Amino acid sequence: xxxxxxxxxxxxxxxxxxxxxxxxxxxxxxxxxxxxxxxxxxxxxxxxxxxxxxxxxxxxxxx
Amino acid sequence: xxxxxxxxxxxxxxxxxxxxxxxxxxxxxxxxxxxxxxxxxxxxxxxxxxxxxxxxxxxxxxxxxxxxxxxxxxxxxxxxxxxxxxxxxxxxxxxxxxxxxxxxxxxxxxxxxxxxxxxxxxxxxxxxxxxxxxxxxxxxxxxxxxxxxxxxxxxxxxxxxxxxxxxxxxxxxxxxxxxxxxxxxxxxxxxxxxxxxxxxxxxxxxxxxxxxxxxxxxxxxxxxxxxxxxxxxxxxxxxxxxxxxxxxxxxxxxxxxxxxxxxxxxxxxxxxxxxxxxxxxxxxxxxxxxxxxxxxxxxxxxxx
Numbered sequence: 322x323x324x325x326x327x328x329x330x331x332x333x334x335x336x337x338x339x340x341x342x343x344x345x346x347x348x349x350x351x352x353x354x355x356x357x358x359x360x361x362x363x364x365x366x367x368x369x370x371x372x373x374x375x376x377x378x379x380x381x382x383x384x
Numbered sequence: 385x386x387x388x389x390x391x392x393x394x395x396x397x398x399x400x401x402x403x404x405x406x407x408x409x410x411x412x413x414x415x416x417x418x419x420x421x422x423x424x425x426x427x428x429x430x431x432x433x434x435x436x437x438x439x440x441x442x443x444x445x446x447x448x449x450x451x452x453x454x455x456x457x458x459x460x461x462x463x464x465x466x467x468x469x470x471x472x473x474x475x476x477x478x479x480x481x482x483x484x485x486x487x488x489x490x491x492x493x494x495x496x497x498x499x500x501x502x503x504x505x506x507x508x509x510x511x512x513x514x515x516x517x518x519x520x521x522x523x524x525x526x527x528x529x530x531x532x533x534x535x536x537x538x539x540x541x542x543x544x545x546x547x548x549x550x551x552x553x554x555x556x557x558x559x560x561x562x563x564x565x566x567x568x569x570x571x572x573x574x575x576x577x578x579x580x581x582x583x584x585x586x587x588x589x590x591x592x593x594x595x596x597x598x599x600x601x602x603x604x605x606x607x608x609x610x611x612x613x614x615x616x617x618x619x620x621x622x623x624x625x626x627x628x629x630x631x632x633x634x635x636x637x638x639x640x641x642x643x644x645x646x647x648x649x650x651x652x653x654x655x656x657x658x659x660x661x662x663x664x665x666x667x668x669x670x671x672x673x674x675x676x677x678x679x680x681x682x683x684x685x686x687x688x
Contacts, residue, residue: 341643354573358678359602362575366676374582376678377573 322379323370326361330383333360351384443530444480444542446471452531455489456544458522463663464546465583465612466497466530469515471538478535480542481508482518484525495520495528500581500610500667510534517581517667519612522546547586564687566592570666571681576603576674583612584666584681592685595649601642602677603670609681610635610667611652638679 323329338356339346349356354377361380365372441456443466458464470476484495494507497518509516522528530542570584589595601607611634634653638645668679 355600355602355678355680358573358575359676362577362676362678372577374577374580375575376571 329364476538594686
C-alpha cells in the first residue's frame, strides 16, 4: 500500500455516505468496507498517488 | 514458580495470534517480532493462525524451453491457484504440466486442476492461447510445479498463490425469508485497478443445499465473474475422476454500479441438481481498467 495510506484512511473518516435506499447520511467508519475503500481510492486519485489493486483487508493495519 | 512472561501479539492482515514471550523462539516478520511458543499460544476467536498466510511464487518466468521451473512450496496449505500466461507473438507452442510432490520434491505426480476459462479439468494444458487461472487442491502435498515440455515456440509465465484452509470467508448466521441461511463475504471491497484476474476467498459450500450470491459494485467498469471449484464431489467419486460433464464454465458480467445484483451457481454453469461443489472461489476480472470504486460479493447458503 502507498505510504500515504494512513492519511487516506484518516481523510476517509471525515467523509460522509448517503444510503441509496434510505437516503440517510452518515460518516464513514471502519465498519463500512466499501465506502471506506472507495473513499481511500478517491483520496489516492485526487492526490495523484500511485496504487495497485487493493481490498478492505489491506487497509486493516491502518484502521 | 515461573516468572510471568510478556504476551506478544502478531497481526498480519486480518490474522492475529497471541503467544507468550520466549527468547529462544523469536521470529522477526517485517517490523514485528513474534515470540513463538506453541504450547502457550492463544488464538483470537474467529481469527486464524498467524503463521499460516498466503504464499506466492513465480514458477515459470517467460520460459522458452523445456524446464521444471521453480518449485512452489505449499506444505500446510490447502488450495493453490496458478495463473498461466502464454506469449502471443510468437504464440506459445508447448505443454505446461501440473505436478505435485508429497516428499519435498523427490517424487512428482501429475495433479488435476480446474480451468477458469474453459471450466474443464486437466493435468496439463497444451499451447494455450489466452491467459487462464487454474485451481488445485494441494492438501497434503509439500510442493507443486508447472513443468514445460515439447516447447517449440514462444514463452510461458506461470505465477502461483496458495492459501491455507483457514483463509475462508467469515460466516454470519441469519435468516432469509424465514429460513436459516449462512452469509459469507467472499469479495470484501476489492478496488480493482487493473485487468488481471483476482481471486476471492475460498468458500466451503458442501454443507449447503442451495447457494446464491449478491454483488455490489461501485466500479466504473463492468467486471466479469467466473467460478473455480475444488475438492471432492458430494455425491460420487472424486474430482480426479469426474468428467466435468455437468459443469460448463459460464462467465457473468456485473455491470457498473450494481446494487445487490443476485446470481446463482446455475448462472455460473453449475447444475446443482447434479452436484454441489466441495469448495469454490470466484474470479473477478475487468476488461477495462477501473479508475474508481470497488466490488463486494456476498454469498448466502441454505444448509442441508
